[in-house]
Amino acid sequence: MSDSLKINLAILPEDGLRLRFSEGNAWFQGCFAGDAPPEFSLVSADADCLITRSGDTIYVRGDLSAQMSRECSRCLEPATISAGGAFAYTLVPEKTETAQDLELSAEELETGCYRGDFIDLAPIICEQIVLVAPMKFLCAENCRGLCPHCGVNLNTGSCSCRSETVDDRLAALKKFTVKK
Numbered sequence: 001m002s003d004s005l006k007i008n009l010a011i012l013p014e015d016g017l018r019l020r021f022s023e024g025n026a027w028f029q030g031c032f033a034g035d036a037p038p039e040f041s042l043v044s045a046d047a048d049c050l051i052t053r054s055g056d057t058i059y060v061r062g063d064l065s066a067q068m069s070r071e072c073s074r075c076l077e078p079a080t081i082s083a084g085g086a087f088a089y090t091l092v093p094e095k096t097e098t099a100q101d102l103e104l105s106a107e108e109l110e111t112g113c114y115r116g117d118f119i120d121l122a123p124i125i126c127e128q129i130v131l132v133a134p135m136k137f138l139c140a141e142n143c144r145g146l147c148p149h150c151g152v153n154l155n156t157g158s159c160s161c162r163s164e165t166v167d168d169r170l171a172a173l174k175k176f177t178v179k180k
Ligand SMILES: [Zn+2]
Pocket: 072, 073, 074, 075, 076, 077, 138, 139, 140, 143, 144, 145
């Protein structure tokens, strides 16, 4: 549950806290309460985190492995993508006077603020999932997409309107999709 990702700094062990967890889409969507959630759904996320501190500064280092799904941007069939990697995040205590300045530099340096004795890993992990998600989901690297004329899925069928001209238009359509 999400509550297990709240860490009480008052009892953080001297040599750091190791935390492993797995979450799914319900948890992920819940992290965006009030905000627009990403357009993909989370199949699963596994993270292995080490939380350490030096004075008031908290360091989160982790390894993320996520699977996410969305319709293929070429053929519109479901596409599941694996992504992840190592990440590092630094948290400093929130100071009311300089809170705004800190927040500004925070985004550039992957630094955040915490208040009181607790930090919540959930928004940090969700941010990492969004960061590693691809801009474009493809069911397969060589997905042939849909025929721009009749809409047939060219991975599973063929149609009679395919020709050199159609291929050129399809290429143009792909470029358009990438820019979007
Ligand atoms: Zn596809």
